Amino acid sequence: MSGVVPMIRLRGLTKAFGDKQVLAGIDLDIAAGTSLVVIGGSGSGKSVLIKCILGLITPDAGVVEIDGVAMHTLSGRAREKARARVGMLFQNAALFDSLPVWENVAFGLLARHQVTRRQARAAAIEVLAQVGLGADIAGLYPAELSGGMQKRVGLARAIAARPDILFFDEPTTGLDPIMGAVIDGLIVDCVKRLGSTAIAITHDMASARRIGDRAAMLYGGQIVWQGAATDLMASGNPLVDQFTHGRREGPIQMETRR
Amino acid sequence: MALLAALGRFVLDICGFAGRLALFALAGLSHLFRPPFYGRMFARALVEIGYFSLPVVALTAVFTGMVLALQSYTGFARFSAEGAIANLIVLSVTRELGPVLAGLMVAGRVGAAMAAEIGTMRVTDQIDALATLSTNPMKYLVAPRLLAAAIALPLLVLIADIIGVLGGFIIATAKLGFNPHTYLANTISFLQTMDVVSGLAKAAVFGFLVALMGCFHGYNSRGGAEGVGTATTSAVVSASVLILAFDYVLTEMFFAR
Ligand SMILES: Nc1ncnc2c1ncn2[C@@H]1O[C@H](COP(=O)(O)OP(=O)(O)OP(=O)(O)O)[C@@H](O)[C@H]1O
Numbered sequence: 001m002s003g004v005v006p007m008i009r010l011r012g013l014t015k016a017f018g019d020k021q022v023l024a025g026i027d028l029d030i031a032a033g034t035s036l037v038v039i040g041g042s043g044s045g046k047s048v049l050i051k052c053i054l055g056l057i058t059p060d061a062g063v064v065e066i067d068g069v070a071m072h073t074l075s076g077r078a079r080e081k082a083r084a085r086v087g088m089l090f091q092n093a094a095l096f097d098s099l100p101v102w103e104n105v106a107f108g109l110l111a112r113h114q115v116t117r118r119q120a121r122a123a124a125i126e127v128l129a130q131v132g133l134g135a136d137i138a139g140l141y142p143a144e145l146s147g148g149m150q151k152r153v154g155l156a157r158a159i160a161a162r163p164d165i166l167f168f169d170e171p172t173t174g175l176d177p178i179m180g181a182v183i184d185g186l187i188v189d190c191v192k193r194l195g196s197t198a199i200a201i202t203h204d205m206a207s208a209r210r211i212g213d214r215a216a217m218l219y220g221g222q223i224v225w226q227g228a229a230t231d232l233m234a235s236g237n238p239l240v241d242q243f244t245h246g247r248r249e250g251p252i253q254m255e256t257r258r
Numbered sequence: 259m260a261l262l263a264a265l266g267r268f269v270l271d272i273c274g275f276a277g278r279l280a281l282f283a284l285a286g287l288s289h290l291f292r293p294p295f296y297g298r299m300f301a302r303a304l305v306e307i308g309y310f311s312l313p314v315v316a317l318t319a320v321f322t323g324m325v326l327a328l329q330s331y332t333g334f335a336r337f338s339a340e341g342a343i344a345n346l347i348v349l350s351v352t353r354e355l356g357p358v359l360a361g362l363m364v365a366g367r368v369g370a371a372m373a374a375e376i377g378t379m380r381v382t383d384q385i386d387a388l389a390t391l392s393t394n395p396m397k398y399l400v401a402p403r404l405l406a407a408a409i410a411l412p413l414l415v416l417i418a419d420i421i422g423v424l425g426g427f428i429i430a431t432a433k434l435g436f437n438p439h440t441y442l443a444n445t446i447s448f449l450q451t452m453d454v455v456s457g458l459a460k461a462a463v464f465g466f467l468v469a470l471m472g473c474f475h476g477y478n479s480r481g482g483a484e485g486v487g488t489a490t491t492s493a494v495v496s497a498s499v500l501i502l503a504f505d506y507v508l509t510e511m512f513f514a515r
C-alpha cells in the first residue's frame with residue numbers, strides 16, 4: 001500500500017457519548033477497490049465508526065480522509081458532494097416509510113436529477129432484481145415488507161447510484177442463509193465490478209470471509225487486530241480467537257457478567 | 259447556593275435552547291432561497307396543513323361565532339347596546355379568535371404530526387439516510403414545511419373568519435331576533451381592512467411557529483419511541499405557548515398607540 005493514497009484513511013478517531021468512550025483513537029487505512037470487514041462485539045462502536053467516517057456523527061478528535069481529502073476541512077456543500085460518492089446500508093435499513101419501494105431505491109438518482117421519474121422507476125426495478133426482489137413489490141411501502149426484504153431494499157438503495165464507496169452495516173443479519181450468501185455475492189460483485197471500496201460490518205464469520213479482503217476487530221474503542229480476512233479464524237490474537245469462535249471464556253468480558 | 263446554581267442552570271438552559279432554536283430557524287429559512295427546491299414536498303405539506311385542517315378549523319370557528327353571539331347578547335343587553343354585537347363579533351373573530359384558535363388547532367393537529375413523523379425519521383436513521391443520498395435533510399424536510407405552514411394558515415384563517423362571522427349571524431338572526439340586513443350592515447360598516455390583514459399576518463407567524471416547533475422537536479428527538487412521544491408533546495405545548503405570547507407581541511405592534 002506504500003506510496004498509494006488509501007481511499008479511506010482514519011487517524012486518531014475519537015468519540016465519546018457522555019462519559020462513555022466509544023472510539024478511542026482509531027487508525028485505519030483502506031486501499032481503493034478493496035473491502036474491509038469490521039467485526040466486534042455488540043455495542044463496541046462499529047456503527048458509530050461508520051457514521052463518523054460519513055460525517056453523520058462529528059468525531060471529538062481525529063481525521064477522516066476520503067481520497068486524500070480531510071473531511072473536516074470541507075464546507076457544507078463540498079462535504080455533501082463528497083458524501084454523494086458513498087452508498088450506505090443502515091443496520092435497520094432506514095427506508096423512507098412515506099415513499100414506495102421503487103422511490104426509495106431510486107431516491108439518490110432522483111435527488112441528483114439525472115433521470116426522469118419513469119426512468120428512475122425502471123432503474124429501481126432493475127436494481128431490485130439484483131437483490132432478488134420482483135417488480136411486484138416496487139409499488140409497496142416499506143411497512144408492508146418483511147425485515148429481510150427491507151434489508152435487501154436498503155441494499156438496492158445503497159448500490160443504485162453505483163457509488164465509489166460502500167458501507168454495509170450488518171448486510172446479512174436477518175436474512176436466511178441462502179439469501180445471505182446471495183447478498184454476500186452481490187456485495188463482492190459490486191466491489192469488483194464497480195471497483196468500489198467497501199467497509200462491511202458483520203457478525204457472521206462465513207460472511208466476513210466471503211466479503212472481505214481484509215478484516216479488523218474493534219474492541220475497547222480501538223482496532224485490536226487487522227489482517228487478511230482469510231486469517232480471521234486463525235489470527236493468533238486471543239481477542240479475535242474468542243470472538244470468531246464464540247467462546248464464553250477468554251479475555252473479552254461481556255458486560256452482562258457484571 | 260444550591261438554589262442559585264439551579265436557577266443559573268435553568269437560565270443557561272433557556273438561553274441555549276433559544277440559541278439552538280434560532281439557528282435551526284435560520285438554517286431552515288436559508289434553504290428556502292437556495293436550490294434545489296422540493297416542490298413535491300411543499301405541495302404535500304400544503305395539502306396536509308391547509309386542506310386537511312379545514313374541517314376542524316371550520317368547526318372551531320362556527321361554534322366560536324355562535325357562543326360569542328350568545329355571550330355578548332347577555333352582556334350587552336344590560337346596557338341596551340345590542341347593536342354593537344355584530345361589530346364585536348367581527349372584530350374579535352378577525353383580529354383575535356380566528357388566528358389564535360386556528361393556530362392552536364393546527365398546533366395540535368399538524369405540529370404533533372410533524373414532530374412524530376420527523377422524530378421517527380430521526381430515531382430510525384432515515385434522516386441520516388437522506389444525507390447519504392445527496393439530499394440535505396433541512397432542505398428536504400424542514401424548509402418546505404415552514405413555508406407551507408406560513409402560507410396555509412392565513413388561508414385557513416380567512417375561511418375561519420367568514421365561518422365565524424356566519425356562526426354569529428346565524429345565532430343573532432335565528433335566536434336573538436336581529437334583522438339580517440341590519441346585522442350584516444353593522445358587520446361590514448365597522449370592519450376595516452387592517453382588522454383582517456393583521457389577523458392574517460398573525461396567522462402566517464403562528465403557522466411558521468407551529469411548523470418550526472414540530473420540525474425542531476422532531477429533528478432533535480432522541481431515544482426511540484419514547485423520545486418521539488416526548489418530542490410530540492413538546493412540539494404542541496411549546497407551539498401553543500409561543501402562539502399566545504406572539505399574539506400579545508403582534509397585537510402590541512399592530513394596535514398599540
Ligand atoms: N447517538 C448516541 N448517543 C449516545 N450513545 C450512543 C449513540 N450512538 C451510539 N451510542 C453508544 O455507542 C456505543 C456503540 O454503539 P454502536 O451502535 O456503534 O454499536 P455496534 O458496535 O454497532 O453494535 P451492534 O453490533 O449491536 O450494532 C453503544 O454503547 C451505544 O450506547
Ligand SMILES: [Mg+2]
Nearest residue numbers: 046047091169
Ligand atoms: Mg451497529
